[in-house]
Amino acid sequence: MIPLIEKDQTLSWLPIKAQITPLIMVLFASLLETGPLVSVLPLLPSFGLLVALGWRLLRPELWQAWIALPLGMSNDLINGQPLGISMISWTICFLAFDIIDNRLVWRNYWQDWIFASCAIIFCTLFSLFMTSWIIKGHTILLILSIMPEILISILLFPLVEALCAIVDRWRLAV
Secondary structure (H helix, E strand, C coil), X not given: CXXXXXXXXXXXXXXXXXXXXXXXXXXHHHHHCCCCCCCCCCCCCCHXXXXXXXXXXXXXXXXXXXXXXXXXXXXXXHXXXXXXXXXXXXXXXXXXXXXXXXXXXXXXXXXXXXXXXXXXXXXXXXXXXXXXXXXXXXXXXHHHHHHHHHHHHHHHHHHHHHHHHHHHHHHHCC
């Protein structure tokens, strides 16, 4: 994709629809996790994280790294996680993506999928370790029980990124 702007410029010239659509999409994706799904294992992926990663990897110039802090806070508040877990992990991932963007000359689809997979694994395991540290659980059994969620999230990411691309075409249409 061709960048809309350089990294140091603002998006103030874009219509309001183009500015807030990605934010609203991440918030609604975080709300999807609160649906009434009952299972023994955690199978529902973190849709808020997937959509945030999809937008960040699709349009790197759209958000600065600091936007992960309020998005992570809203995800923590919506999903009932301890406050700060998504804030820290999402911000670390966005900062890592900024470093990757500065180092790489170009990226392709497979590299985006690998970067998103690493971010999904990191964020899921980080939240698992932080919550198990808080409640003093058995982390080895928890890691094995959370593997289906990680696998489903990694396999679902290309669909989420394609959805972000479709919404991106709509939001930039005049």
